[in-house]
Amino acid sequence: xxxxxxxxxxxxxxxxxxxxxxxxxxxxxxxxxxxxxxxxxxxxxxxxxxxxxxxxxxxxxxxxxxxxxxxxxxxxxxxxxxxxxxxxxxxxxxxxxxxxxxxxxxxxxxxxxxxxxxxxxxxxxxxxxxxxxxxxxxxxxxxxxxxxxxxxxxxxxxxxxxxxxxxxxxxxxxxxxxxxxxxxxxxxxxxxxxxxxxxxxxxxxxxxxxxxxxxxxxxxxxxxxxxxxxx
Amino acid sequence: xxxxxxxxxxxxxxxxxxxxxxxxxxxxxxxxxxxxxxxxxxxxxxxxxxxxxxxxxxxxxxxxxxxxxxxxxxxxxxxxxxxxxxxxxxxxxxxxxxxxxxxxxxxxxxxxxxxxxxxxxxxxxxxxxxxxxxxxxxxxxxxxxxxxxxxxxxxxxxxxxxxxxxxxxxxxxxxxxxxxxxxxxxxxxxxxxxxxxxxxxxxxxxxxxxxxxxxxxxxxxxxxxxxxxxx
Amino acid sequence: xxxxxxxxxxxxxxxxxxxxxxxxxxxxxxxxxxxxxxxxxxxxxxxxxxxxxxxxxxxxxxxxxxxxxxxxxxxxxxxxxxxxxxxxxxxxxxxxxxxxxxxxxxxxxxxxxxxxxxxxxxxxxxxxxxxxxxxxxxxxxxxxxxxxxxxxxxxxxxxxxxxxxxxxxxxxxxxxxxxxxxxxxxxxxxxxxxxxxxxxxxxxxxxxxxxxxxxxxxxxxxxxxxxxxxxxxxxxxxxxxxxxxxxxxxxxxxxx
Amino acid sequence: xxxxxxxxxxxxxxxxxxxxxxxxxxxxxxxxxxxxxxxxxxxxxxxxxxxxxxxxxxxxxxxxxxxxxxxxxxxxxxxxxxxxxxxxxxxxxxxxxxxxxxxxxxxxxxxxxxxxxxxxxxxxxxxxxxxxxxxxxxxxxxxxxxxxxxxxxxxxxxxxxxxxxxxxxxxxxxxxxxxxxxxxxxxxxxxxxxxxxxxxxxxxxxxxxxxxxxxxxxxxxxxxxxxxxxxxxxxxxxxxxxxxxxxxxxxxxxxx
Numbered sequence: 001x002x003x004x005x006x007x008x009x010x011x012x013x014x015x016x017x018x019x020x021x022x023x024x025x026x027x028x029x030x031x032x033x034x035x036x037x038x039x040x041x042x043x044x045x046x047x048x049x050x051x052x053x054x055x056x057x058x059x060x061x062x063x064x065x066x067x068x069x070x071x072x073x074x075x076x077x078x079x080x081x082x083x084x085x086x087x088x089x090x091x092x093x094x095x096x097x098x099x100x101x102x103x104x105x106x107x108x109x110x111x112x113x114x115x116x117x118x119x120x121x122x123x124x125x126x127x128x129x130x131x132x133x134x135x136x137x138x139x140x141x142x143x144x145x146x147x148x149x150x151x152x153x154x155x156x157x158x159x160x161x162x163x164x165x166x167x168x169x170x171x172x173x174x175x176x177x178x179x180x181x182x183x184x185x186x187x188x189x190x191x192x193x194x195x196x197x198x199x200x201x202x203x204x205x206x207x208x209x210x211x212x213x214x215x216x217x218x219x220x221x222x223x224x225x226x227x228x229x230x231x
Numbered sequence: 232x233x234x235x236x237x238x239x240x241x242x243x244x245x246x247x248x249x250x251x252x253x254x255x256x257x258x259x260x261x262x263x264x265x266x267x268x269x270x271x272x273x274x275x276x277x278x279x280x281x282x283x284x285x286x287x288x289x290x291x292x293x294x295x296x297x298x299x300x301x302x303x304x305x306x307x308x309x310x311x312x313x314x315x316x317x318x319x320x321x322x323x324x325x326x327x328x329x330x331x332x333x334x335x336x337x338x339x340x341x342x343x344x345x346x347x348x349x350x351x352x353x354x355x356x357x358x359x360x361x362x363x364x365x366x367x368x369x370x371x372x373x374x375x376x377x378x379x380x381x382x383x384x385x386x387x388x389x390x391x392x393x394x395x396x397x398x399x400x401x402x403x404x405x406x407x408x409x410x411x412x413x414x415x416x417x418x419x420x421x422x423x424x425x426x427x428x429x430x431x432x433x434x435x436x437x438x439x440x441x442x443x444x445x446x447x448x449x450x451x452x453x454x455x456x457x458x459x460x461x462x
Numbered sequence: 463x464x465x466x467x468x469x470x471x472x473x474x475x476x477x478x479x480x481x482x483x484x485x486x487x488x489x490x491x492x493x494x495x496x497x498x499x500x501x502x503x504x505x506x507x508x509x510x511x512x513x514x515x516x517x518x519x520x521x522x523x524x525x526x527x528x529x530x531x532x533x534x535x536x537x538x539x540x541x542x543x544x545x546x547x548x549x550x551x552x553x554x555x556x557x558x559x560x561x562x563x564x565x566x567x568x569x570x571x572x573x574x575x576x577x578x579x580x581x582x583x584x585x586x587x588x589x590x591x592x593x594x595x596x597x598x599x600x601x602x603x604x605x606x607x608x609x610x611x612x613x614x615x616x617x618x619x620x621x622x623x624x625x626x627x628x629x630x631x632x633x634x635x636x637x638x639x640x641x642x643x644x645x646x647x648x649x650x651x652x653x654x655x656x657x658x659x660x661x662x663x664x665x666x667x668x669x670x671x672x673x674x675x676x677x678x679x680x681x682x683x684x685x686x687x688x689x690x691x692x693x694x695x696x697x698x699x700x701x702x703x704x705x706x707x708x709x710x711x712x713x714x715x716x717x718x
Numbered sequence: 719x720x721x722x723x724x725x726x727x728x729x730x731x732x733x734x735x736x737x738x739x740x741x742x743x744x745x746x747x748x749x750x751x752x753x754x755x756x757x758x759x760x761x762x763x764x765x766x767x768x769x770x771x772x773x774x775x776x777x778x779x780x781x782x783x784x785x786x787x788x789x790x791x792x793x794x795x796x797x798x799x800x801x802x803x804x805x806x807x808x809x810x811x812x813x814x815x816x817x818x819x820x821x822x823x824x825x826x827x828x829x830x831x832x833x834x835x836x837x838x839x840x841x842x843x844x845x846x847x848x849x850x851x852x853x854x855x856x857x858x859x860x861x862x863x864x865x866x867x868x869x870x871x872x873x874x875x876x877x878x879x880x881x882x883x884x885x886x887x888x889x890x891x892x893x894x895x896x897x898x899x900x901x902x903x904x905x906x907x908x909x910x911x912x913x914x915x916x917x918x919x920x921x922x923x924x925x926x927x928x929x930x931x932x933x934x935x936x937x938x939x940x941x942x943x944x945x946x947x948x949x950x951x952x953x954x955x956x957x958x959x960x961x962x963x964x965x966x967x968x969x970x971x972x973x974x
Contacts (some may be wrong), residue, residue, distance in 0.1 A: 055489040067700075100833060140566035321679055370842050578841070579870075580870040
């Protein structure tokens, strides 16, 4: 893998790389679609985690080559996957039971908005006067997963903060988010609510983050720049 | 198999043989413990039924020889069984789901008492002031099985009728019994409640049955002696 | 002897009529009963209420054709937009969706219908999905109950008139074996239908499937129909995955 | 690398203490975690609340020794008398049973605990098990709810502090494979325990158990302990079945 400088990275790559640092060896991990999926590219070599797919699998591996793709071995996004040694197939209701019941250690989920209470919104926007597109498995993940990481760009196309005081979108999970990772900053959500700024993109100060963030936050004593070991 | 005359049969054998006549080719059958289990000995040769075991099996066969007994192939009474071609293993919750949801065509259940409304009681008598011994899977069977056959001796040791006007024991199933088979008589339970005497042991008249039966009943137009094809 | 449950596609599918409440097995288009779905499109069976995990896989595949052809009038699911076709039908008002369920809730509701219980108590989404006005087409507010001091949704069992699932192989008794992640909740779906059809890659003699490899006992199945061969199924998915950019195109000269 | 979950019997079983709320897998004594049960008897771990399908197999086998030794103070089950030992303990007043559940209800309650739902709506026994006075030790009447015009019991999820299940073989990740009817609801029991132990006939390297033969994923298991070999297990059951008259004694001179 090439090791670009942070300055040369896309926002998606920054988020994915930083999310990867939240994952611990041996954990059971569920990655949502989009940016979260990229996270798996940046886990340290030698780290062994168990990837969970909602449709009913623990322990899947990389995407197969086209001719090796087996249409009966897929992930929750209908993508072909491979099964690693030690993988386990289960039925869907057991898989979602595992999600509700705290057997997933960590999930990285894309978000439309998060807020300073840890509320996460990612399933519904208004289109033609209707809520669209639906929760899929994201509410189950937010409900039961021990550590929910919200992964999103810090601001929308107009430059408005997606890290809100209070989101008004229908929620995916109430007070579920433990860590917010954006392309500009990393916040912890405190157990009693409220955000703690832990890191910012190198070169950005806490005040720079305050200028682009709607939510209130305090600054960690050990506030520091994001650091990717690109060696 | 020897073919004894009805006169020489034990009450248990009479009941089991008569219950066997209720089973139709191709049906899914669950036999309770005791007399009901004996029913399988008297199914016509060439009849193919699917035996269900609550712990999670369709399509089991005869008891194995001692040295062939596999301790991981058992029925709901922890007896070793064999698996016939076409057998299917399922988990216990699916098995009980099948029972509640009408996938069992017929069950033969022992009973302490039945009554003329089709109520069946077989799980509880008072001992030391407590209800004893418990429903096990019998309530699930009574709830969901399409045809419940109550199999019991007509009278208790004191000669009192076990076919009651109304049983006062805790019920296993309310209005669930379709047919009552005793060592003396066969009754249908009418859809709106009430018993219809269909058969009696050869030599017994409808009045003989009335003399030993607490429940009220009407007599079928085609009332006739029980008949076992003993050829 | 038990009669064989093997039927032709149309002998089985004639059970699905205009207006049928239909449940299908699949997970976002994986392990869909492809031939049965094609039959519905070919025969223009419409006004369906479709109970399914998600609308399916996008880009003109499987269930997507049902929405594109206007055959589904109501969807009971966790999502409206895993296919562009369903998304458009929903946004245009052609596809009614009374409420959306978290996928795990949807699966538990189907299972409740499968195993003859009235429903389940679901904690997911309490305080969110019961917000007034969120689902304006709901006739009554979502029922809740408190157990052990915690509030739950009372989620009623879901059942269908016809269920169609997809297996790998089945025998004439209807016993079905699944491969890998294709099992999903297919057995529950079969059990939750008044009439259950399984489409398989292969029909095998009784006794072929080991008893502990049966994923759906034949007792739960009414009809077995022949679907695509496993090889053809792989080819269909690989081709579609290439089209969607999920797999690399096969290089010129390689043997597909 | 993931740490191996293989532990010695006492390393795992030390989690069970006097007063522990314990759930065990088995069906009337079939597929019981035999060595773990023996450990409880040997170490006289008492005052247990035992959640189990039935008390076990009668005649001095497995769980029966727990009641005979007065180690179980409360039983949550479908039956009190599948063992003489439990029957006597119950009738003498030594074994508390607040209420008895239909076996299918018991299994659904365990599953609810396994999959993180609050409970299930059960139609079985409505109008029977809620008769006043039937279970005098019940503190509150059974909760009911009406859904779709039909009345159901609200049956709350059951969970345990420690769950012990029995499998055929397991790998160091905790993946468990079951043989034939021994799967029962063992996976649900593992998931419904805060700490889950599996006793197996054989411990095998990771990768030995094919992914679609895993009956209980290792993610649900905390400890794997070595039990009797499969051969010894067969012998134990055959001997007991002969003792109970369920199998014919082996003729003199035959090889056991």
